[in-house]
Amino acid sequence: MSVRGGAGRLADSRAWPLLAAVVLGGVLIYLLRPILTPFLVAALLAYLADPLVDRLQRLHLGRTPAVVVVFLVLTGILTGIVLLLIPLVGHQIDILQRQIPALIDWLQQTALPWLQSRLGVDPGVLDLERIRSAITEHWRSTGNIAADLVARATRSGLALAGLLATLALIPVVTFYLLRDWDVLLARIHALLPRRIAPQVARLAGECDEVVAAFLRGQLLVMLALGVFYAAGLWLVGLQLAVLIGLISGLAAIIPYLGFVVGILAASLAAVFQFSDWLVPLLLVWAVYLAGQALEQMLLTPVLVGDRLGLHPVAVIFAVLAGGQLFGFVGVLIALPVAAMVMVLLRHAHAHYQGSELYNRQESQDP
Incomplete structure (x- = not known):
């Protein structure tokens, strides 16, 4: 019992410098x-x-x-x-x-x-x-x-x-x-301490995979969708094609949000611009349905792949929380930090499911 207690205190003493470094880093970013x-x-x-x-x-x-x-x-x-x-x-x-x-x-x-x-x-x-x-x-x-x-x-x-x-x-x-x-x-x-260097490298690789899926893959998806929507709406004859396409592409950082925002804005613009608006409205819907199919069947599989991304709710919360706490700087670091937290939480969840606390069953008297 004393050996186990001593090991726990030793682990705690090793964790304190890491925790202090994280807190100090957050304070420095804020200041x-x-x-x-x-x-x-x-x-x-x-x-x-x-x-x-x-x-x-x-x-x-x-x-x-x-x-x-x-x-x-x-x-x-x-x-x-x-x-x-x-x-x-x-x-x-x-x-x-x-x-x-x-x-x-x-x-x-x-x-x-x-x-x-x-x-x-x-x-x-x-x-x-x-x-x-x-x-x-x-x-x-x-x-x-x-x-x-x-x-x-x-x-x-x-x-x-x-x-x-x-x-x-x-x-x-x-x-x-x-x-x-x-x-x-x-x-x-x-x-890094040699004992934990392999584990930290593995975690960093997983974090890079998630961050890359959003900062590299998703940005390319956003750019491609913005160009596609703007070109499609321009062919329909919509006067606000470039502006609505740009907004649709930017909003596509959250899955389906660009589609919803864009099709609503483009539909309203088509109804208001054209006196005989039924055909232009149908063409606008066709553009956005084609863009959604292009995203799901080609852009996301090729540019993002099957790498684990962030949940849309996590993206919204991370951006809003980062902006509230640190302003524009917080918005810049929100998604990378959220991706790292998600990877760490996934490993913590797996560790918890393999722990004695999760698997221990109450002994039953015969």
């Missing part, structure tokens, strides 16, 4: 969150690009040249996407802002009377007239939000310098992290 954003964004980009660099290395290209190639290619792609999307999305937002007053008139004159006659809904529940007046009065000023933000930033030299420094840090830190990624992992592994 340093205002300056962590460029480093976390850079770490995320380096993590996503590391497999591409590894593939180039397997083609007998040095680490630094491989990083330079990947870095230049990804920078060009991201720059092109941003330069292409900014005018498109800005134009779509202008269209939406011009349509909002007319949409509210349609709701007030058509939709609410129909709901009142069929369902007994009180039209006075929503003060649509006040909403329409406010939007009509301010839509021109809201259309220049980006210009207003730039003007405010330029009026404060310190704020502008901080913003430029943050933006400049991201590519620099990304380059160095990507170049030394394997070295950093090897050094972390070398610091």
